[in-house]
Amino acid sequence: MKERVVDDLSDLPLHGMGAASPTWWGTLAFMLIEGTGFALALAVYLYLMSIAPTWPLDAKQPDLLPGTVVTLLLIGSVVPNILVSRWAERRELRKVRIGMVVMSVLGIAPLIVRIFEFPALNINWDINAYGSTLWLLLGLHTTHIITDLVDTLVLGALMFTRHGDNRRRYGDVQDNAMYWNFVVLAWLPIYAFIYWIPRL
């Protein structure tokens, strides 16, 4: 087939940021998948609650302290997270490096508190269906934190190498920050379900 050139694209950037980047859209799509998974796990919780005679089922209410500490840590981490994203947008390498170290620490901290959160549920997964849903919710979210922490650690290390000062990496840092916001956001309903619905 003959061709007729009607447009010249040689002035376009070699990589788009934000909504011009396929990776950004891919991250959104994975958030939609995981968000649906969380919503369904919460639906399982509500379903089992709706057929249970009492709730919590044959167990003490979960202790508030560790879960609340995790919540505060996660909410607090949003501020430096937004700053890292902003620095990445302005391509300030030194600040991004510091920010990634801070975010790595802020990813590890809630995991340490979470070690105390599982016993504070006051029930094991194999006692009854109520215990099973609690462990499912907390397990899912712990996996969520670990996944993003590993991502943050690897990306943080990458920023200290010669590959760091690259628009592509800054885009990755921004997507990683967006994902961490999602990790925090996803926790809030789970926290309300685990700790506050049994207190209603």
Place this chain on the structure above:
Amino acid sequence: MRNGNKVREQHDTDLERPALEAALAHTWRTPAGLWGALTTVDHKIIGRRYIFTAFVFLALGGVLAALMRLQLAQPEARVMGPDRYNQIFTMHGANMMFLFAVPVMEAVAVYLVPLMVGTRNIAFPRLNAFSYWIYLAGGALLWIAFAIDMGPDVGWFAYVPLSGPQYAAGKRADIWAQMITFTEVSALAVAVELVVTIFKQRAPGMSLDRIPLFVWAMLVTSFLIIMAMPAIMVASTSLILDRLVGTHFFNPAEGGDVLLWQHLFWFFGHPEVYIIFLPAVGMVSTMLPTFARRPVFGYLALVMALIATGILAFGLWVHHMFVTGLPRLGESFFTASSMAIAIPAGIQIFCWLATLWDGRPVYRTPLLFVIGFIFTFTIGGMTGVMVASVPFDTQVHDTYFVVAHFHYVLIGGAVFPLLGAVYYWFPKITGRMMSETAGRWAFWLIFIGFNLTFFPMHILGLQGMPRRIYTYQPDLPWHGLNLFVSLSAVILTAGFLVFFIDAIRSGRRGVPAGDNPWNAPTLEWATSSPPPPYNFARIPVVGGSNPLWEQPDTLAVASGLRTHRREVVVTTLTTARPEARESSPRNSIWPLLAAIATTIMLIWSIFSPWAVVWGSVPVAVALIGWFWPKRTPEDEA
């Protein structure tokens, strides 16, 4: 830019056509040999593999169906015992749904969507390679387990308590549940790739109202996959947890509930039907105009019907559970929504009929399958409206009436268009035409064989024959029709044999096809058959929804891409205005390594929960290797 290193910064405008093609072929090539095969990220090679593998599973599932018909041909037959029969009907259903129907539709899309939207590779091509390996591993898991008498035997929807720890000892149910994980991971990966390809990699000018209808159908389907498949993953994971570590999600004695399984399963399972059906109607809407020789009638109505079907698909799941004693208000709601889905289906059928009516139809094999589809699917749709009614459903639930209904919907609604699509796109994929004579034989044998096989099952169901029985007694009034059904299945099998032989023979010795043998209007026909590794030497610029009919002799294209790295055009979501020249990843072995690590973890976790902890370490290592920058030109920004 251009006065720097000339080779590194080379643009397509610097090169004459033959040199341009050579440069692009070098940049985008898949090396010959085993290493090339294991590392390729070319959507066409992976799409071909996907399609081939899915058809192998179709053939295997067909063999199982034939065995069932052999067993049921006469009362008290002794071809196999009940345990083997349970495994075979479970394998048949699970195989056809999870290893054939969904993957084959995604496979066709993996091959065609990038070509139809005018780009050079699918978005996230390494994820695409990974998804194929995971799919292959999931299929191998199911069939190897079956070969060593460990095949699942709890039905394709694995209802608890039958599939729970109390009634399903051994690992058969776990094989089913973990096969689900494999296939859902691969399906979700492809869905994400398709959404991003369709959103961001469309040719300049291909605004939302110019997207080919198959691509629209795949977009809606991908969103259905994204929203529905997490439900089955939550379900199968909780089932494995119940079986492996003693959780109680489905154990009524400890506050769990068996109906929870059915809700989770069908919240996925009903959209699943549309995940299979919507790509098929997209194929029909794309093939029909080519053979009717006019643009499709009611483009907007067809797009709206696709979206409406996609939304309604999530409001139907309870109609699979009408006999479980749900509240009457709920049953009425789901009856209404189930009947409502006949509206978008009807709109599509009338648009197709109008296209044919106003066109000058050329009755080639693909069109025969399309017409066979319209006829068969309409019957399946009508029995669907019947079983949407609670009293009728209560009568025929778990009988052969339902078996007849869903085979009409799935074979009539999806396999017929798919076979038509194979005849239609085979020349693009292989460069050779399939035989028109063999195609007509295949169509008529399959069409007649199908109707003779499955129509009598409606009657058997009304006569009370339950599904999933391995035999029946001679004094029951079913044996005449059962023998008739089994004999008709021979005709159906013969039709598929003709199809398979024709495909294999034409692949080697078919008549060379040329770029556009059907004189079709969409972009995949603007490049050679089979397409070069880079798909398009210059990216097409689109000014309408039937570009090759609107500009029959010359194709409007854009220039200015670099040739020394893999480059695609990223465009805006709605109007497809170019906004970046994005790079596309090179070939890599890491997706295969990541798939192997994931496979080890998933299979190991059937036996020990610690597999998730230790098995995830190699997965993480593989993913880091995958994403670590390699200083290629693709990493420039």
